[in-house]
Amino acid sequence: MRLQLSFAFVIALAAAACGDNASDGHAPKAAPAASVTPTTSPPASAPAEAKASAAPPAVPEDPARIAHGKELYLRICAVCHGKNGEGYVADAAPALNHPGYLGSVTDALLRDAIENGRTGSTMSAWSKAHGGPLGTEDVTAVIAFIRSFYQGPKLVLDEGSLPGNPRSDRVRGAVLYAEHCQKCHGARGIEGPNARIGDPAFLRRASRGFLRLAIREGRPPTPMPAFRDALGLEAIDDIIMQLRALARENAPRVTRGSQPKPQSPLPLPKLPQNPKGRDPRGFRKHPETTPLDVVYREMKAGARLALLDARAPSDYLREHIKGAASVPYYDPSPYLDKLPKDTWLVSYCSCPHAESKTLAQKLLNAGFEKVTVLDEGIGAWRAKGHPVVSEDPPAAPAPADKAKAKAQTEH
Ligand code: HEC
């Protein structure tokens, strides 16, 4: 049993490390296979392991599908995840091109994340069912394009029990989690700043082997460290048990209501605000931004302006600045002939700039001249107590959570 585990581990390590070598000084260098290869041949249970591993498509992908996925990805996803899936272009959007990730993640996990988003992060729900732009086939195409970032073999995941079958211990796991993981993943695993690993939807799709690989090997060169040396196999399994327990506790906080499918595109509300008002003072044309305090002051003083929510409609439906219209950055075309030309348009998002700046640029390109971006985004607006409309009011967060949410939206 021990032999089988270490063998699987070596394969995973070697495969995870290759492909990173050029770009990354911290990547674990794959040990020469000969020095660590078990002296006997692989165990007879290899097929069972292969079955347990993630399965990227066995048939070559249709180039037309990849091209369609590429167009969607570049228009919608690249503002945060980067043109090549390198991640961290905006906010804490993770890398999508990591060999360890793509070699181990299932299509089901990818689809779930893309269609339903990740509550509490800027990762929106992109499916048509949530008012987003992507149908089922579109998501398939986007996944095909993301898969094209990695041509290597699928990794053999270590799903088995530990040698000697020690029982994972949540209490130990909770202590280790607080010590090693909390600062990046949040006390409950859903507060960020990094991946919501306590999200029940994520954990439903993440197998033990997938989690072990991510924790043991990390995701160099991203900030996710490799814990292979700092924590033993047992400690890592204890932490995984703590994650699964967190997911059960988090379920009520992150469940999306089953609302009817929203109208698409969403209709514009009455624009502008203060239609008879004067022009606002102190607004700065994109690519400059306008501070939140200036926008709020001018709005209260009765200046004429229109707030545009640049995010996905699912985010807008959940919460938006009072009086704002939904004009998604990836396709403002249905709204262009309905937006006022003589009025300052204030684009905002929560990242706090990636989507709002993309929309502002598209509006300038379409001939609008008075276009600015709200500097701090909707998170800061809410934190200051300015009016928002929430169709799905969350349970009042504890004060500690509020402070954290504020810090997170402002970074
Ligand atoms: C210094 C910050 C940091 C620490 C500490 C950290 N992580 Fe991470 N973690 C990250 C980042 C950043 C990512 C996303 C990496 C990427 O872009 O692929 C991540 C990703 C992950 C993932 C994969 C999530 C996914 O969606 O695929 C798992 C699982 C994970 N971390 C578990 C842990 C555990 C367990 C610990 C503690 C033992 C821990 N992390 C400690 C920053 C951290």
Ligand code: HEC
């Ligand atoms: C506004 C920025 C933003 C945009 C735009 C965006 N994402 Fe994300 N995405 C994120 C963030 C932030 C996360 C990490 C969520 C978390 O904390 O778990 C994420 C997570 C993900 C994950 C990882 C889920 C997991 O847990 O392993 C996938 C896959 C993903 N995004 C795909 C996409 C695709 C495909 C698109 C375009 C259709 C897209 N994203 C658009 C910000 C964004």
